[in-house]
Amino acid sequence: MIKKIVLILLLLGFGKLHAQELNARVTLLAPQVSNISKPTLDALQKTIRDFLNNNKFSNESYKPQERIDCSFVITINSWDGGSGYMAEAQIQSSRPVFNSSYNSTLLNMSDKNFDFSFNDGATIDFSDQNYISNISALLTYYAYTIIGMDKDSFSKMAGTPFYKKAQNIINLAQASGNTGWRAADGLRNRFWFNENVLNPIFAELRNFIYSYHLSGLDQLTDNDKGLMQIVAALPALQQMDKQKLGSIFPNVYFAAKAEEVTNVLSKLNGQERMKAYNMLAEIDPANIGKYEGLKKN
Template sequence: MKRILWILLLAGFGKLQAQELNARVTILAPQVSNISKPTIDALQRTIRDFLNNNKFSTESYKPTERIDCSFIITINSWDGGSGYTAEAQIQSSRPVFNSSYNSTLLNMSDKNFDFSYNDGATIDFSDQNYISNISALLSYYAYTIIGLDKDSFARTGGTTYFKKAQNIINLAQASGNAGWKAADGLRNRFWFNENVLNPVFSELRAFIYSYHLNGLDQLTDNDRGLTAIVAALPALQQMDKQKLGSIFPNVYFASKAEEVTNVLAKLNMQERLKAYNMLAEIDPANIGKYEGLKQ
């Protein structure tokens, strides 16, 4: 009997460690005077548990393989019942091989993070049915985070998860909540997902793979990583220039420009200027951050 219980405990522990995300959740309400700290703390724990304890894939992750991510949710108003208007900053990163450095993969602001939640309730998860906006929001970002992480390890490796996020969008559109439809604006969840699945941006997804696996992951051993990053840049020049202002490249380059500059600063002057010219054409919105390559 003891042996059976021990086996069950081990099986349960293994399942607990199989989840994909290692999420930190912070909830702020600086302008909301009618909400108590215990309410905020309880909501914070509930959201964290949803992200860290649900399985979003069929794969088993070791504790060290879980994806570091953070959700900073700012509540702008509360109706005193279940209705919250909020916005969120969602970030994720992945470790660079053989180093203590984590490289950002996602740094996205969501201005339409409104939801309903009853104090003390759990948040249920389903990838087949719309349950609530908070469940849909968290599931969408979980799949997006996993998809970007997969893209950094295998060329377009995150497609399965981006399609799961797309299914969440389709289920949530009838809810009437903002951010799920094309007509809700150009910088929302719908368009980010549309972009990552759009062949127009296939070069950018291929660059994410080359930059991380063939570039950053190789830097600690030799300079091949630098060569790989520079070699991957010309493909980005083939992207439709009219699409550079779209949310996917905009969000990605805004989070990577400074890092790319610091990494490529190790090149000689001739190679730095070559990289600068390409980056200035690919990402003119962040040209100021690339100026360091000219020094």
């Protein structure tokens, strides 16, 4: 009987270990900071990685192969010798394409205000109801955003509950005085990215993310139907407010996807490629140079 109880506890522990949502790789760099030691950097890197990979950010259980691949490259620009770090970060996430070994990028976002305080040897505590520290808020915000983007790629608007969780983190963090949490902190920050993904103005872009991935990329290995589904989804994006195309959400998304979209749609015939090019040039003029490949034979 005791052996059975121990076995059950072990199985429960194993299940919990693999229930988390993220499979995060974390890299900490400090190329211009001479007063920070490698052991200190390595310890902080591990603490951040453990926070992202060991906390549960939803009530859903993920199998090991279902965890979302993501990466955080954090560059420390200065350190006060104590607990204060001035940093920036590049956050990326991807999802697998069905029946292939290819992973498609969903998020590739640069955060120039990734500043935080952290005492050597401490842990980073998690809470979605209280502001604990800026490093906790930053990591939690991006965890919810990554999960939201992933959900949107599998089911229409399914990321909304996670974007709202990220919005709550923003509200909690605004009183901290740290940069990036408020509308007044600039147009390309955490506040505005979250505002965009929850704004009905960008609903067509979120629906495109679903159509592009689930109805498009995931079908490419079987037939050409996936290609035509992607082309069919493009006209809806033309209905977006042209004045909003420079906003952070479409800007970040298309910057991450333009090259991939060009490579995928290059399989179309000449007439369909030009049709796709004309639509993409109107929808995303910032990356028109990347779409030029669609005009080639």
